Amino acid sequence: MSAPRSVLFVCVKNGGKSQMAAGLARQIAPDVQVDSAGTSPGSSLNALSVEALAEVGVDLSGEHPQPLTPDLVAAADVVVVLGRDAQVATDDGTPVVVWDTDEPSLRGIEGMERMRLVRDDIAAHVRDLLER
Numbered sequence: 093m094s095a096p097r098s099v100l101f102v103c104v105k106n107g108g109k110s111q112m113a114a115g116l117a118r119q120i121a122p123d124v125q126v127d128s129a130g131t132s133p134g135s136s137l138n139a140l141s142v143e144a145l146a147e148v149g150v151d152l153s154g155e156h157p158q159p160l161t162p163d164l165v166a167a168a169d170v171v172v173v174l175g176r177d178a179q180v181a182t183d184d185g186t187p188v189v190v191w192d193t194d195e196p197s198l199r200g201i202e203g204m205e206r207m208r209l210v211r212d213d214i215a216a217h218v219r220d221l222l223e224r
Contacts, residue, residue: 093138093159097122097124097125097169097171098125098126098127098167098168098169098170099118099121099124099125099126099127099167099168099172099218099221099222100126100127100128100129100164100165100167100170100171100172101113101114101119101126101127101128101129101172101173101174102128102130102131102160102172102173102174102178103130103131103173103174103175103177103178104132104173104175104177104178104192105132108172109141109174109175109193110128110130110157111127111128111137111152111157112137112141112144112145112152112210112211112214113128113172113174113214113218114126114127114128114157115128115145115150115151115152116145116148116150116211116214116215116218117214117218118150119148119149119150120222121217121218121222124222127158127160127164127168128156128158129156129157129159129160129164129168130157130158130159130160130178131159131160131178131179132173133136137152139170140172140203140204140207141207142152143204144210144211145211147208148211150221151203160178160180164181165180165182165186166182166184166186166221167190168187169187170186170187170188170189170221171186171187171188171189172188172189172191172217172221173189173191174191174193174198175191175192175193175194176190176192182192189217191192191208191217193213193214195213196209196210196213
């Protein structure tokens with residue numbers, strides 16, 4: 093299977109994890125269209141997320157994720173749902189991957205160490221998606 097042309101990251105909030113993942117994915121695969129969307133309003137990013145991404149050269153200043161729409165989902169080759177709370181369905185067979193970003197916290201990993209682990213997990217996950 094060839095690499096997807098478009099990856100959509102979705103989480104419950106407009107911002108946060110989906111925007112973090114989209115920013116990192118753009119760095120990992122600059123030739124792939126990467127979007128970020130959320131199912132409820134809001135555009136703030138956690139300062140730790142921004143700092144963790146800045147360490148790997150991803151600048152999210154001035155960017156705003158989009159509200160989740162059927163058109164945005166339909167345009168994606170792969171949809172990655174970050175967390176278990178966002179519900180995304182596709183009618184056209186587009187792969188939807190649900191990914192638990194809270195797993196490090198369940199192991200007691202917190203703070204910047206947790207953010208770095210989530211960042212690294214997102215990077216590995218995106219590379220895996222692009223290699224399919």
